Amino acid sequence: MKKSPYLAFTSLMYRIIQILIVLISVVLGFLADVYIGNAGIVMLAAGLPLILVFTDYFAFSGTSTKKTKSMQFIKSSCKGFDFFRSALKTDLLLKHICLLFSFLGIYLAEIIYFNDGDGFAASILLLLIYLPISQLTMNITLIISRRIALTLAVQISVCYICSMISTVLLLTYSFLLPENLRDYTVPSIISFAVIEILSIITAVILYKDCVKGYVSGFSDT
Amino acid sequence: MDQNSVIEAKNIIKKYKNFTLDVPEFKLPKGFATALIGENGAGKTTLLNILTGIRSDYQGTINYFGKYSEKELDNTPDVKERIGYTGTDNYYLPSWTVGQIADISSIIFDKFDSSKFKKYCDDLAIFGSASFDRSKKVSALSDGTKTKLMLAGVLSRETDLLIMDEPASPLDPLMRDKLCELIRDYINSGENKSVFFSTHNISDMENVTDYAIIMEHGMIVEQGFVEDLKEKYIVVKGERDDVEKVRPVLYTMSQSNYGFEGICLAENLDKLAGLDIVTETPSLFKISVAVMKKNSLIK
Numbered sequence: 001m002k003k004s005p006y007l008a009f010t011s012l013m014y015r016i017i018q019i020l021i022v023l024i025s026v027v028l029g030f031l032a033d034v035y036i037g038n039a040g041i042v043m044l045a046a047g048l049p050l051i052l053v054f055t056d057y058f059a060f061s062g063t064s065t066k067k068t069k070s071m072q073f074i075k076s077s078c079k080g081f082d083f084f085r086s087a088l089k090t091d092l093l094l095k096h097i098c099l100l101f102s103f104l105g106i107y108l109a110e111i112i113y114f115n116d117g118d119g120f121a122a123s124i125l126l127l128l129i130y131l132p133i134s135q136l137t138m139n140i141t142l143i144i145s146r147r148i149a150l151t152l153a154v155q156i157s158v159c160y161i162c163s164m165i166s167t168v169l170l171l172t173y174s175f176l177l178p179e180n181l182r183d184y185t186v187p188s189i190i191s192f193a194v195i196e197i198l199s200i201i202t203a204v205i206l207y208k209d210c211v212k213g214y215v216s217g218f219s220d221t
Numbered sequence: 222m223d224q225n226s227v228i229e230a231k232n233i234i235k236k237y238k239n240f241t242l243d244v245p246e247f248k249l250p251k252g253f254a255t256a257l258i259g260e261n262g263a264g265k266t267t268l269l270n271i272l273t274g275i276r277s278d279y280q281g282t283i284n285y286f287g288k289y290s291e292k293e294l295d296n297t298p299d300v301k302e303r304i305g306y307t308g309t310d311n312y313y314l315p316s317w318t319v320g321q322i323a324d325i326s327s328i329i330f331d332k333f334d335s336s337k338f339k340k341y342c343d344d345l346a347i348f349g350s351a352s353f354d355r356s357k358k359v360s361a362l363s364d365g366t367k368t369k370l371m372l373a374g375v376l377s378r379e380t381d382l383l384i385m386d387e388p389a390s391p392l393d394p395l396m397r398d399k400l401c402e403l404i405r406d407y408i409n410s411g412e413n414k415s416v417f418f419s420t421h422n423i424s425d426m427e428n429v430t431d432y433a434i435i436m437e438h439g440m441i442v443e444q445g446f447v448e449d450l451k452e453k454y455i456v457v458k459g460e461r462d463d464v465e466k467v468r469p470v471l472y473t474m475s476q477s478n479y480g481f482e483g484i485c486l487a488e489n490l491d492k493l494a495g496l497d498i499v500t501e502t503p504s505l506f507k508i509s510v511a512v513m514k515k516n517s518l519i520k
Contacts, residue, residue: 002324002327002328003324003328005325005328007324008321008324008325008328009321009325011316011318011321071314072270072275072306072308072312073308073312073313073314073325074329075273075274075275076273076274076275076301076304076305076306076308077301077302077329077330078294078295078296078297078298078300078301078302079298079328079329079330080329083325083328083329
């Protein structure tokens with residue numbers, strides 16, 4: 001029986017590590033909140049996507065390096081890129097589910113431990129918006145930034161930076177910004193969100209085109 | 222479209238910063254093993270990548286199997302299903318295991334036979350004296366073994382055309398001999414099966430080569446059936462005293478204390494009439510080196 005593209009593409013070790021990250025994140029997140037408050041959660045939110053991207057090297061390592069010669073094996077099949085896209089989409093989806101469960105776990109732990117999750121709920125929701133966007137952009141950046149025009153890499157970087165700024169603004173909204181600046185925060189966030197979404201849509205369209213051809217900038221004659 | 226060609230291309234142009242591949246006309250003969258010969262950087266890999274559809278940023282038109290255009294390469298599964306391609310190093314992702322390669326191949330190729338793959342892995346001693354090991358990682362294999370793995374993968378499919386980029390280079394002499402045997406078996410396994418491979422190991426691959434294409438600086442400078450090329454060119458040997466007289470006629474020449482040896486066009490042999498020379502039929506290696514030397518930038 002044929003395996004699913006995701007199961008064929010990724011190793012068992014990679015999939016186990018993905019689950020372990022969820023468990024470790026829940027524990028770290030909870031401890032961070034207990035000992036250093038919301039700042040710990042912010043650090044975790046910024047660090048977790050990076051950890052997940054780092055684990056990509058177990059499964060998708062070759063796809064982001066020049067050494068792979070632009071995935072010749074996959075390109076030699078008509079179904080190759082559908083297969084690759086399917087594996088990548090499943091991986092991204094599972095990553096987001098991992099992140100979702102991580103933060104839901106933290107939230108539940110907060111409620112159980114402190115018997116008070118209301119104040120924390122807003123932050124969690126905002127993080128849940130931030131993390132998938134940043135995760136998506138970082139993955140796309142890693143995979144295609146070496147293969148496509150510089151302009152697209154810059155565009156994706158802008159998207160990621162916007163995402164980070166939005167998060168910082170959102171998280172500082174409630175307890176850091178002076179009252180007179182708070183009115184500008186929500187419009188800023190909406191603007192950033194629009195830029196992010198447009199960037200992602202453009203990136204995905206260009207990504208689809210670029211993987212069809214051989215668009216790396218290096219010569220291997 | 223020439224019915225005797227498995228691939229026919231016209232006006233292929235691919236420009237790099239300091240290099241241009243320019244092939245006005247290209248025909249790959251059906252039912253034969255064709256060698257693509259040329260210096261490093263001659264454009265062999267680029268041409269192979271274009272023909273296999275791995276590279277699509279070029280100008281020109283290509284016809285496959287007498288009925289499919291290059292635009293149908295990605296839309297019509299039949300075309301890529303019929304073409305087996307092996308690349309150079311890191312063709313498979315280094316993090317993959319042999320088991321993953323078998324699984325992925327069975328997903329992306331309709332006519333991949335897992336049991337054949339296992340058999341080829343055993344026959345080619347990919348795991349040495351050990352039995353088939355699904356958990357063996359590609360990154361743990363030597364360059365030669367990676368090439369064997371690629372061969373096992375591509376030969377486990379039902380294809381009509383094999384395109385191979387430098388398959389002989391990482392292999393030891395014994396395995397090169399086996400490669401020739403595999404190519405010959407493949408061509409004999411069905412009607413109109415064709416093989417196209419690039420190589421620097423001309424001598425080792427000569428006995429399996431029916432047709433040769435020689436490239437220099439992104440252009441095809443010579444091509445033809447090996448037997449025809451052997452009639453077109455001739456090896457000339459003679460006395461040292463005649464060196465200056467033969468120099469304008471010969472493509473290439475090497476001198477020793479005893480005399481000279483070179484290659485010229487057989488049609489120019491009349492120009493050497495009266496000289497004390499000996500002629501013999503050249504090998505494909507000698508023809509290739511002579512043609513490459515004539516066109517090379519190497520001084």
